Amino acid sequence: MDFFFKNVKYHVETFGNGEPIMALHGFTGYGNSWRFYSEEISDRTIIAPDIIGHGQSDSPEDISHYQIEEQAAMLAHLIDIMKLNKVDVVGYSMGGRLAITFALLFPEKVHRLILESTTPGIDSSEDRALRIKNDMKICQMIKDKEIEGFVNYWENIPLFASQKRLTARKREQVRRQRLRNNPQGLINSLIGMGTGAQPSWWTAIAELQMPVLILTGSIDQKFCMIGEEMSKRIQHATHHTIEESGHTVHLEKPLQYVAEIEKFLLETSTC
Secondary structure, eight states: OEEEETTEEEEEEEESSSEEEEEEOOTTOOGGGGHHHHHHOTTEEEEEEOOTTSTTSOOOSOGGGGSHHHHHHHHHHHHHHTTOSOEEEEEETHHHHHHHHHHHHOGGGEEEEEEESOOSOOOOHHHHHHHHHHHHHHHHHHHHHHHHHHHHHHTTSGGGGGGGGSOHHHHHHHHHHHHTSOHHHHHHHHHHHSTTTSOOOTTGGGGOOSOEEEEEETTOHHHHHHHHHHHHHSTTEEEEEETTOOSOHHHHSHHHHHHHHHHHHHHTTTO
């Protein structure tokens, strides 16, 4: 379905029937990538929006729409439209940063939180400035090389090296998905809600009261360390590492990924 928030059109996919889980994709992804979850677990309803600048959602020129706080408000609006009180939320990478923001700004709408390969932001102002500078270089690359040239680069960065283990068919599916994105939407996403552009929530995450599951892949050592640090700061957090997986755990180890989330949801069902 499509809906509007602040005059921006958003597209959302829903899969399955049962208890709702809102699933938030990463940079260059979109909602349809969560279909695999409902194929494994039939008694969940997966609510998967295309985040602004991605998929079938709009890519407006106004950068203010891309701020992570506005995107959190968009999710709250979507939940109200769907007449839901609370949902479980799972977020991967960029979607995980948005999930953290949503849980902090609208805690009354989040039952449980699952964070995959993500971070609350960057604490150091110097490191934030460096990240913004690097993101601007990527933005220029997208302008210069256009979408196919950028995707050629993006799928070969070290963060995604473990995706080379995926089948050729799966890699091609991911590539086609990335190529369908609006290049200006990707640029504006980096400018408006990149890791350097968003606020640092490292101190604020201590306020989270809902149960939190943090998932990382053992190959992705940087995010394993971030996940471990987050688990120390969040009161009701559990950090689990899935072996022989990199940054994209849901792609590389989908069965283990779903099993860990379902185990967590079962164990916290009375919370």
